[in-house]
Amino acid sequence: MRYSAPTTVDEALATLTAEPNARVFAGATDLIPQLRSGRPEPALIVDLKRIDRLRGVTLTDATWTIGAATPTSHLTRNAGFAADFPGLTEAAGLIGSDQIQNRSSLGGNLCNASPAADSVPALIANDARVVVASASGERVVRVDGITIGPGATSLAPGEFIIEFQLDRPAASTSDAYLRMIPRTEMDIAVVGAAARITTDGGLCTGATIVLGAVAPIATRVNDAETALVGSTFTDDALAAVAAAASAACDPIDDKRGTIAYRRQVAGVLARRAVALARMRSTASSNESSQT
Amino acid sequence: MTATDQTATKQTATEQTTTEQTAAAAYKWVGTRPVRPDGVDKVTGKAQFGADRVLPGMLEGVVARSPHAHARIVSIDTTAAAAMPGVHAVITGADFPDLSDSGASADDVSRSRNVMARDKVLYVGHVVAAVAAQTRRQARAAADAIVVEYDVLDHVLTLDQATADGAPLLHPEMVARGIDPEDARPNTASRVAHERGDLDVGFANADVIIERSFTTQAVHQGYIEPHAAVADVTRDGRAELWCSSQGHFAIRSMSTTVLGWELSDVKVTPAEIGGGFGGKTTIYLEPLSLLLSQRSGRPVRMVMDRNEVFTASGPTSGSNIRVKLGATAAGALTAADIMLEYEAGAFPGSPVGAAAMTAIACYDVPNFSVVGFDVVLNRPKTAAYRAPGAPAAAFAVESVLDEVARELSIDPIDLRLMNAAVEGTQASYGPTFPRIGFVETLEAIRHCDHYQSPLGPNQGRGIGCGFWFNVGGNSTATVNVHEDGRLTVMTGSPDIGGSRSSMALFAAEELGIDVNTIQSIIGDTDTIGFADVTGGSRVTLSTGAAVIEACREMREDLCRRAALMWDVDRDLVEWVDGRAQHVDRTETPLSLADVAAKAGRTGGPISVTAAMNMRGAGAGFSTQVVDVEIDPETGQTSVVRFTTAQDAGTAIHPSYVEGQMQGGVVQGIGWALNETYTYREDGSLDNDSFLDYRVPVASDLPMIDTIIVEVPNPAHPYGVRGVGEVGIVPTMGAVANAIHDAIGHRLCDLPMSPMRILDAINQGNG
């Protein structure tokens, strides 16, 4: 197995074209355990961390750009980002431990394509986009267009993600992410739920609800969104969110959770994530009215 | 800050708590908390653990393991492997002597077949061959190239499967002990029973009778350091072995027995140990590395991966337990009927015997029957784990006791006090208790702030109690005075809980010298006399007794030498505050350094060795209270508060007593809430990593508050009881009782995972 560390996107693309049996990586917190556990080794591993465009968290106009290989700890330590996306920040901050977060990246979390990846539901809920590098030129793709199944992405061989783009949230809009694990950290989500909520006074005017770990890929719960928008977050509306979330699950029975458990708890977490995001959206509208 | 400064601060910072908590006021050094001698090396990464040994020309050894849970080995072809690049030696079962007709004990035969399969493999991960090569990669590639032809047999993974009629037999030739042939059940190796009184009478006298069935899961000891061994066999047949273990003498005898070598041809040097908890009292890689080294003529290092640790090194038993208790309306226990079925793993030898002895040892019950069965199945051979056998039995008994207390509306501590074993009670396993401190632990919990505090919403509180024998046994200590008058204390007991410090504290106390000037070390098998394993909570008690005896003999010798130096009668010299003193104060007192400087003229080097087989271990008891908070919608348990009280006899180094108490509780919490093995249908392990084998992480735990109770053991010069094990015994029962208190449902199956708890809540709501 060879190692290379290109310093530009073009150099990386050329390296990948020259060696088809190659894997890119950022923090390698998924890659190394996978190789250790006996997955076949590629001929070449390509370290993306030396490419400037893939590192950093910047705000330009109303859009945040996050390099795909940026350690998630840089993201969670960015106060401006955390204020705009408290839920996504929470999700990124749940990955592993401090040590893991000094390595782990959003690009790796997304492209490892685990159904349980913690940052993915919150990225989808916030309409994140990715910029994909390809020999045929760059393209921008919605984040929910990347994962297509457990361990599988829509990226063609030789392609990789350069950066994530997130528009700043509209007024009175905020997000939340909650996950269930049997421990308090260092674990894989049994259920994850992200919500982004927009409010107008007591009224829900916008909702995006996405579940993780309960289906082959992160799952948007349209029925829950429909039940919520136009409501005043009544108990009935929240119960409908929970019911829709449970119904949207297509989970597996495995060592980490049973189907029945995942279904029931998906409803609970979806409801709680909505309530939390709503509270934050109201708080953010208070703030903006003050300033 | 220098190391000395740190020592000073540490002592002042902790001294107040020491004096209020312990009875050590009578002592100058015993009961203080000096910094551990191995601490700096461990935090700076300098300490040498099992895998850290590197020798010139060293090869790396790896193991080839069975992919089948149960199969006959038809053939093994190592030709291709042996010819691969870098490979120096390949060994299989054919390279080991067959012990079955050699007069070796049944345990030795099992061990021999566990470290290297012969005609059959009995679990996924059972060793079928081992390879030594230049690099680990080459060795792994060669191990993968070994061709084993298997005749696959049906396997059994659970107690119920193993004992079902017609179950496939792991050892068709096995003769069950203690079972009449007409009652024989498949795969059942033995039956043990403890009985007293008349059960029918006991239950007839009961106003309340409660019976429940429980299951507990096999759990791993979870030590951080994987098994590792480095062997170097020289051409003259002598061998050296470096490994971390709980007893290098035991490793030597087990390894040489399995290999058929002369015991004393092998020298074993103990490495620092990164956790054992009972699991490092047996052999895995040690004989393999020795044989590979002999075959290759090179040193060989072998280190397990974590998945090998989980797949093939010793968990403790899972169990099926039935408990039926009877009590009068006033709360007196009248009868106990208990059935215990324990998993032994692939070879006989679960700790069901100890489980049966300890199950109701906390209580004085007039009529009881405790029956236990040892059952083999296609999983790794179990190994000792902290109070082997006791925690699962206590989980069941303490759960049913809690129900008795609820049924009778008696406070759970009162119920236990009413039935508590005290001095003079005939223990359920036979002997009559001398002075013990069970009642004192119950009183300590009853009066602690925690037990008096109110509970919040969704919270529940549980009580649990536990007993463990603690053991004595063989130990050797050598105390040497250097030319400068400083002291080295050497024993043969690997330090797994801070015992080096405790040995130094005994010596400091006995000789009246500063503990921080004493070297406390562990000798290899050629350097120091024999010691039993560090297990059974025996080292501070037994090895400590050897150190104390050696120091007392040395004090006598020092007085004799001072008398010679002063040319006075021996009787006129006494040893006070680290110095020889004339009873009439007519001579300038002599320090250790003064006496050491003249040692050549008073009889030569100053060195004393004491070796003994210590009797009179003091039984240990623990009482615990825990508060849990349950998320009623997810079944998630948070342990919000925990207090453990334990009778230490005398706390020699209170920090290490507290460490043992806390460690036991933490392991018990893991066992109670999340730890379990998930096997696939084919018998392979699905969660062979710390990611999915869920030991508690730090953020899962509250501070574990400790109350050290000190009821001195009358049989020990300082009143020491063992403290290492009993702390895990009450925990699962206490947690189960707290969960019941919180959600109103009794969970009888471990682990009490969020899924199980939510199921129980759902059923209650449905």
Ligand SMILES: Cc1cc2nc3c(=O)[nH]c(=O)nc-3n(C[C@H](O)[C@H](O)[C@H](O)COP(=O)(O)OP(=O)(O)OC[C@H]3O[C@@H](n4cnc5c(N)ncnc54)[C@H](O)[C@@H]3O)c2cc1C
């Ligand atoms: C102890 C531990 C705990 C963990 N806990 C969690 C957790 O709580 N939640 C969670 O979601 N995950 C967890 N993980 C998994 C892992 O840390 C995360 O998925 C992390 O975000 C991966 O990022 P990385 O940069 O390390 O990925 P890498 O290992 O570098 O890459 C992962 C995959 O993505 C591909 N890839 C990486 N970057 C790109 C890119 N820019 N473009 C295209 N493909 C790319 C790689 O080829 C590889 O297939 C844990 C891992 C460990 C070891």
